[in-house]
Amino acid sequence: MTAAWETVIGLETHVQLATASKMFCGCSTRFGAPPNTNVCPVCLGLPGALPVPNELAVALAVRAAAALNCAVHGRSVFARKNYFYPDLPKGYQISQYDRPLATGGNLTFLASERGLVRAGIVRVHLEEDAGRSLHDRFPKATAVDLNRAGVPLIEIVTEPDFRSPQEARAYLLTLKQVLQYVGVSDCDMEKGSLRVDANVSIRRPGSTALGVKCEVKNINAFSYVEKALTAERDRQVAVVEGGGAVTQATMLYDSKTNTVRHQRSKEESKDYRYFPEPDLPPLVLADEWIADQRGTLPELPAAKRERFVSQYGLSQQDAGVLTAERAVADYYESVVHAGAEPKAAANWVMGEVLGDAKEHQEALRVPAASLAGLIALVKGGTLSHQGGKRVFGELAARGGDPRTVAEALGVIQVGDTGVLAQWVDQVVAAHPAEAARFKSGEAKLMSFFVGQVMKASKGKADPKAAPKVLEERLSR
Amino acid sequence: MTGLEALTVAKATATRLSKVRRLNALLTPATTVRKALVAQAKAAHPSGVLYGMPVAVKDNICTLEFPTTCGSKLLEGYRSPYEATVITKLKAAGALIAGKANLDEFAMGSSTEHSAFGRVLHPLDRTRVPGGSSGGSAALVAAGAVPAALGSETGGSVRQPAAFCGVVGIKPTYGRVSRYGLVAFGSSLDQVGVLGRSVHDAARVFSVISGRDARDNTCEDRDPLRLPTVPERLEGFVIGIPKEYFPVDLHPGVRRACDRAIRALKDLGAAVRDVSLPHTAYAIPTYYVIAPAEASSNLARFDGVRYGNRAEGVTTLADLYRRTRGAGFGAEVRRRILVGTYVLSSGYYDAYYRKAQQMRALLAQDFRNVFDRGVDLIFTPTTPTTAFKAGERTKDPVAMYLADCFTAPANLTGVPAMSLPIGRVKGLPVGGQFIGQPFLEDDMIEAAYALERAISATEEA
Numbered sequence: 001m002t003a004a005w006e007t008v009i010g011l012e013t014h015v016q017l018a019t020a021s022k023m024f025c026g027c028s029t030r031f032g033a034p035p036n037t038n039v040c041p042v043c044l045g046l047p048g049a050l051p052v053p054n055e056l057a058v059a060l061a062v063r064a065a066a067a068l069n070c071a072v073h074g075r076s077v078f079a080r081k082n083y084f085y086p087d088l089p090k091g092y093q094i095s096q097y098d099r100p101l102a103t104g105g106n107l108t109f110l111a112s113e114r115g116l117v118r119a120g121i122v123r124v125h126l127e128e129d130a131g132r133s134l135h136d137r138f139p140k141a142t143a144v145d146l147n148r149a150g151v152p153l154i155e156i157v158t159e160p161d162f163r164s165p166q167e168a169r170a171y172l173l174t175l176k177q178v179l180q181y182v183g184v185s186d187c188d189m190e191k192g193s194l195r196v197d198a199n200v201s202i203r204r205p206g207s208t209a210l211g212v213k214c215e216v217k218n219i220n221a222f223s224y225v226e227k228a229l230t231a232e233r234d235r236q237v238a239v240v241e242g243g244g245a246v247t248q249a250t251m252l253y254d255s256k257t258n259t260v261r262h263q264r265s266k267e268e269s270k271d272y273r274y275f276p277e278p279d280l281p282p283l284v285l286a287d288e289w290i291a292d293q294r295g296t297l298p299e300l301p302a303a304k305r306e307r308f309v310s311q312y313g314l315s316q317q318d319a320g321v322l323t324a325e326r327a328v329a330d331y332y333e334s335v336v337h338a339g340a341e342p343k344a345a346a347n348w349v350m351g352e353v354l355g356d357a358k359e360h361q362e363a364l365r366v367p368a369a370s371l372a373g374l375i376a377l378v379k380g381g382t383l384s385h386q387g388g389k390r391v392f393g394e395l396a397a398r399g400g401d402p403r404t405v406a407e408a409l410g411v412i413q414v415g416d417t418g419v420l421a422q423w424v425d426q427v428v429a430a431h432p433a434e435a436a437r438f439k440s441g442e443a444k445l446m447s448f449f450v451g452q453v454m455k456a457s458k459g460k461a462d463p464k465a466a467p468k469v470l471e472e473r474l475s476r
Numbered sequence: 477m478t479g480l481e482a483l484t485v486a487k488a489t490a491t492r493l494s495k496v497r498r499l500n501a502l503l504t505p506a507t508t509v510r511k512a513l514v515a516q517a518k519a520a521h522p523s524g525v526l527y528g529m530p531v532a533v534k535d536n537i538c539t540l541e542f543p544t545t546c547g548s549k550l551l552e553g554y555r556s557p558y559e560a561t562v563i564t565k566l567k568a569a570g571a572l573i574a575g576k577a578n579l580d581e582f583a584m585g586s587s588t589e590h591s592a593f594g595r596v597l598h599p600l601d602r603t604r605v606p607g608g609s610s611g612g613s614a615a616l617v618a619a620g621a622v623p624a625a626l627g628s629e630t631g632g633s634v635r636q637p638a639a640f641c642g643v644v645g646i647k648p649t650y651g652r653v654s655r656y657g658l659v660a661f662g663s664s665l666d667q668v669g670v671l672g673r674s675v676h677d678a679a680r681v682f683s684v685i686s687g688r689d690a691r692d693n694t695c696e697d698r699d700p701l702r703l704p705t706v707p708e709r710l711e712g713f714v715i716g717i718p719k720e721y722f723p724v725d726l727h728p729g730v731r732r733a734c735d736r737a738i739r740a741l742k743d744l745g746a747a748v749r750d751v752s753l754p755h756t757a758y759a760i761p762t763y764y765v766i767a768p769a770e771a772s773s774n775l776a777r778f779d780g781v782r783y784g785n786r787a788e789g790v791t792t793l794a795d796l797y798r799r800t801r802g803a804g805f806g807a808e809v810r811r812r813i814l815v816g817t818y819v820l821s822s823g824y825y826d827a828y829y830r831k832a833q834q835m836r837a838l839l840a841q842d843f844r845n846v847f848d849r850g851v852d853l854i855f856t857p858t859t860p861t862t863a864f865k866a867g868e869r870t871k872d873p874v875a876m877y878l879a880d881c882f883t884a885p886a887n888l889t890g891v892p893a894m895s896l897p898i899g900r901v902k903g904l905p906v907g908g909q910f911i912g913q914p915f916l917e918d919d920m921i922e923a924a925y926a927l928e929r930a931i932s933a934t935e936e937a
Contacts, residue, residue: 041556041557041558044782045777045782046556046557046783047538047544047551047556047659047660047778048537048538048544048556048560048656048657048659049558049656050655050656050692050693050694051693052690052691052692053693082772082773082820084776084779086779086793089777089781089782090776090777091773091775091776091779092776144781144782271821271822273772273773273817273820273821273822273825274820275769275770275773275820275825278662278663278694278770279693280694281693
C-alpha cells in the first residue's frame with residue numbers, strides 16, 4: 001500500500017557534547033553517578049544562582065556545526081524555553097531560539113535507493129538538558145534525578161529531506177560517524193547522549209507540497225528508528241486510505257508493542273514563551289576563533305574514504321569499512337605507514353583485527369607496527385597465511401615480536417633447499433608409483449607432491465620453494 | 477577599630493535593632509541577630525575596610541547565617557546552601573551581617589506593604605509607608621539601627637524608599653555589582669544597591685560589593701569602584717535638569733526642595749542646563765511589560781518540587797503547581813506573573829515584549845543624547861511625592877506603580893543613579909536623584925558629597 005505514498009521525514013537530533021562539566025556550571029557530566037550527586041545551586045535552579053557558559057561546550061558545538069558545513073554565527077542569543085515539569089529545575093530550559101549558533105548546513109549520506117543524498121541542516125543550536133523523571137522507582141510517586149540537568153546538548157535540525165525510514169536511519173548513522181570523528185560526542189543512544197525526534201508526513205509521489213506532519217518521540221535506540229518511523233508512516237497511510245485526514249500531533253513510540261500512540265494534538269501543544277535569556281549576554285564569537293575551531297576538524301569520513309580509495313587502491317566498500325570509525329582508520333594507516341602493503345593491510349585489518357576487536361570491547365590489541373611486521377613475514381614467505389593467523393592470535397593475547405612468536409610457535413616456513421630435500425626424499429620414497437607417473441609426464445601430480453611435503457614437514461615447508469626441489473629430485 | 481570595639485559595636489547594634497522592632501523592618505529574631513553579630517565580630521578580620529560595620533541585608537539576598545524568605549510564605553524558613561557574592565565581599569571586608577530586612581514579596585512593590593510577614597512602618601510616621609521594595613532596609617537605616625543596608629533595585633526599589641525615609645540610596649550601573657545570590661525578579665533590570673545614613677556610608681559599602689564576579693556573566697570584568705574624594709566645589713560639572721521630571725502636577729513641596737537643591741548646585745559652581753528626555757513617560761508602561769515578563773519566568777522555579785513550602789495533600793502534578801503557587805504567592809506577585817505570562821504568550825510577544833524592548837532602546841538613546849552633549853549628570857526628584865499613607869494605593873496598582881516613574885528609567889537603561897535627602901515637607905523627607913553615565917558612579921557620588929554638605933536634609937523646603 002505504501003508504494004502509492006511518498007514518506008517525508010525531517011529529524012531533530014539532540015546530541016550530548018563530550019565535556020567533563022555541565023553547560024552552565026562546574027558539575028560533572030559523568031553518566032551513572034548515584035542520583036542527585038552531580039548537582040550544585042546552578043543546575044538545581046536554587047534561588048539566586050546564575051548560569052556561566054562552558055567554553056569547551058561552545059567550542060564543540062562550533063566544531064560540530066562546521067563539520068556539518070553550517071554557517072557559524074559570530075553572534076547568537078540564548079533564550080529561555082518556559083514550561084513546568086518536575087525535572088526542569090528552573091521552570092525553563094536555556095536554549096537558543098531565533099538567533100541560533102549555526103544555520104544552513106548539509107550532510108551527505110548513502111541512501112539504498114537514491115544513492116548519495118545531501119540532507120539540508122536547518123540549524124544547530126546549543127542548549128542544556130533537563131533532569132530525569134523516574135516513574136518506576138517508588139510506588140505511586142515520581143522521583144527526580146537532576147544529575148543530567150544542565151548537561152550540554154546541541155540540537156541538529158534537518159530539512160524534510162528523507163524519503164523513507166531507512167534513509168532517516170542511514171542519515172543518523174552518518175551523523176553519528178561524523179560527530180564521533182570530530183570528537184563532539186560519543187553519540188551513545190543507549191546512554192541518552194544521542195536522541196532523535198522525527199517529523200513524519202506522507203504525500204502522493206510527484207507532489208511537492210508537504211503533508212500534515214506528526215512528530216514521533218521516544219525513539220531511544222538506533223534499532224528502533226526504522227521501526228518507529230515505519231509504524232508512524234503506516235498509521236498515516238491507514239488514516240488517509242480509510243478516508244480520514246492526518247491531524248498534526250505528537251506521537252510516542254512504544255518499542256514493546258512497536259506502535260505509536262497519540263500524546264498531544266497541536267491545540268494542546270505548549271506555548272513555550274521563548275524570550276532572550278537575560279542572565280546571559282549574546283554569545284559573541286570572534287571570526288578568528290571560529291576559524292580556529294574549524295581548523296581543529298579532522299579529515300571527515302567521506303573525504304577519508306575517497307582518499308583511501310585513491311591513495312591505497314582500495315575498493316569503495318573496503319574503504320568504507322576501514323573509515324567507519326576514526327580509530328580503525330587511523331590504525332589502518334599506521335599499519336601502512338609501518339611498511340605493510342596497503343591491500344594486504346586492508347585484508348588483515350578487516351579480517352583478523354576487526355574480528356578480534358569485536359570479541360574484546362573494540363580494542364585494537366595488536367600494535368600497528370607488529371601487524372606490519374607480521375604482514376611482511378607472510379608476504380615474504382616466512383609464514384603461511386594460516387601460520388600468520390596463529391601468530392596474530394598470539395600477538396593479540398600476549399604481545400611480542402612477530403618473528404619471535406612465530407619461531408616459538410614453530411610456524412616459520414622452511415625454504416632452505418637442503419632441509420626441503422630431506423622431506424622431498426622421504427615423500428618420493430614413500431610414493432614410488434606417483435613418482436613414476438610424474439616422470440612419465442603427469443605434471444599435475446606436482447600439487448599432490450607439494451601437499452605431501454607440507455604434510456611431512458607439518459606445514460613448515462615453504463610451498464613456493466618446495467616445487468623447485470621436487471622438480472629437481474623427480475627429474476633425476 | 478579594635479577587636480573589643482567591634483564586639484561592642486555588634487552588641488550595641490543588636491540592642492538598637494531590638495529597639496526598632498515595632499517598625500517590622502527586620503525579619504530575623506532579635507536573639508538570632510545578637511548571636512550572629514557577636515560571632516561575626518569575633519571572626520571578622522580587622523584589616524578589612526568595613527571592619528566592624530553592621531550592614532542589614534534585604535531578605536532576597538542569600539545568606540548562610542539567616543534564612544532567605546524573599547518576604548514570601550512560599551520561602552518561609554528557606555535556608556540557602558550558599559551565600560551571595562556581595563555577602564562574601566562584605567564579610568571579607570570585615571562587615572557584620574546584621575540580619576535580614578523585610579521587603580515587598582520577591583521585591584515586587586513600592587511600599588513594603590506586600591510582604592507576607594506584614595508591612596514595614598515609616599520610622600517618622602507609622603501611618604505611612606517607608607517605600608519599597610527595600611522598605612525594611614531603608615527603615616532600619618533611617619531609624620539609626622544600622623549605618624548601611626543592602627537593598628535591591630529592579631525599578632527604583634532602593635532609591636524610592638531611600639527618598640521616602642530620608643537616607644541615601646545607590647543604584648549601581650547594571651553589571652557593576654554581581655547578582656549571584658540575589659533572588660532574581662527582573663534579571664535584565666536587577667542590581668544590588670546600598671542604603672546608607674550618609675553618602676559616605678553608602679558609597680563605602682557600594683565600593684566593597686562592586687567589581688567582577690566569575691559567577692555572574694552579566695557582571696562586567698572591572699575593578700571595584702574607587703571612592704572619589706569629597707570635593708569643595710563642583711566647578712566643571714555640567715548638570716542637566718530634564719523637564720519631563722518636573723511635570724505640572726509634581727508635588728509642590730518636592731518641587732521646592734528640588735529648586736533649593738538646584739540653587740545649591742549652582743552655588744557650588746556647577747553649570748546647570750535644561751535638558752530633555754522625551755520618552756520618560758513611556759518608562760512605567762515599558763517597565764511593567766519587561767519586569768513581569770522576566771519575573772514570570774524567574775519565579776517558575778518556585779513550584780514546590782525541590783525546596784520551599786509545598787501544598788499538602790496534592791494528588792496530581794497540576795494540583796501541586798496550582799496549590800503551591802496559589803497559596804504561596806501573594807496577590808501582587810500573582811498579578812505580575814499573570815501579566816508576564818500574557819505578554820510573552822505566542823501572538824502577544826510582538827505587541828508587548830518586543831515593543832517594550834524597542835522603547836527601552838529609545839529610553840537609552842534619550843540618556844545618551846544628553847550625556848553626549850557634555851552633560852555629566854542629571855538631577856531630578858527621586859519620587860513625585862513624599863511617603864504616602866499605608867493602604868492608600870494597595871487597591872490601585874497603577875497609582876502604586878507611578879511611585880517609580882522617576883526611578884525606573886535608570887533600571888531600563890542600566891545607568892547608575894542615586895537618591896539623597898534634600899529637605900523635608902511637612903516633616904517628611906524628600907529625595908533628590910542624580911543619574912550618571914554608565915560606570916561613572918564616582919562622578920555621581922562626588923556631586924552627592926558636595927550637595928549633602930551644602931544643604932540641610934532635615935530642613936523644611
